Amino acid sequence: MIKVLVVDDDFMVAKIHSGYVARVPGFEVVGIAHTGGDALRMVDELRPELVLLDIYLPDLDGLAVLRELRGSTARPSADPDVLVISAARDLDTVRGAVRGGALHYLIKPFSYEALRDQLEHFRALHQRLSALPGDSPAAQQDVDQLFGSRSRAASAPPKGLATETAEVVERILRQAGEAGGDLSAAECADASELSRVSARKYLEHFADTGRAEVRLRYGGTGRPERRYRWLP
Structure with missing residues (x-):
């Protein structure tokens, strides 16, 4: 099971997104945080592999949380991937998420299918990374396959779309x-x-x-x- 931390200041929205995650096989919500500070603390305690991160939080904003996760040397074993989920549409925020290393950026409100697709893409990438030998350098074909599969998956149209x-x-x-x-x-x-x-x-x-x-x-x-x- 892939452990997921949901971060959103809105209690009802966090509950809805947690329900979305629970419907996707292979994923488990291990915690819900409503502030940036709680998010960082729960990353340390729960060690999630993926964080669904809102931008608008009452203390630290989501980009500050993302920078802390990526820049801190205090949590080397707690380095989850991040999927930003936010109503923020301004380009500075989107750029900040990309530069901070977010895997993707979903604009609220989004459907269950949109989140499910991103989780499935993450699961495929996670499985490919896990299959690589950890005691030897990656070959170029391995790297190409990882990045190629990620870009193809992100642009793939939904099934049945004409x-x-x-x-x-x-x-x-x-x-x-x-x-x-x-x-x-x-x-x-x-x-x-x-x-x-x-x-x-x-x-x-x-x-x-x-x-x-x-x-x-x-x-x-x-x-x-x-x-x-x-x-x-």
């Missing part, structure tokens, strides 16, 4: 964006003559890959409506 249908949904989203609006899955389904479930799958794919953004519209009762807008 290029032609994706182009239709993209065109509809672009047209709505040019008119200054956004779309729900139901509205996209009507415009594209797809089922609501199929339309949402394509919309979520564009959101997960950073080509569209999602905002939540809250009504009087029930779950908030997810609205999608194509990013220029």
Whole structure:
């Protein structure tokens, strides 16, 4: 089992993300932290292999936690990989995460499928690294395989996604964006003559890959409506 620490200041969001992780075979949530200080302490105590790290925390921000994890010599045996999960979209934050060594950056809100894909990619990389002999230098082909598999996995489309249908949904989203609006899955389904479930799958794919953004519209009762807008 791959041990995961979930770090998020919002108790409900942390619970949801922990539930996502628990649904993916081979992963186990060993702790939940709501502050940067608690995150660093729990990394030392629990030794997770992966940290799901929010940026907006009440004490240290996520980038400071990431720098501490990567720069500290006090925890040589506690050096987890980090997957940033945040609503922060500004380029300085994204650059900071990349330069800090984050494996990936998921923008909230994201779907279970988006997180599951990243966890599965991490598991594949983890298994490849574990299979390499620890007492001999890595060959170039081993390194190429590791980095190549990671980049291919990160760009792989979801199963069952058709290029032609994706182009239709993209065109509809672009047209709505040019008119200054956004779309729900139901509205996209009507415009594209797809089922609501199929339309949402394509919309979520564009959101997960950073080509569209999602905002939540809250009504009087029930779950908030997810609205999608194509990013220029």
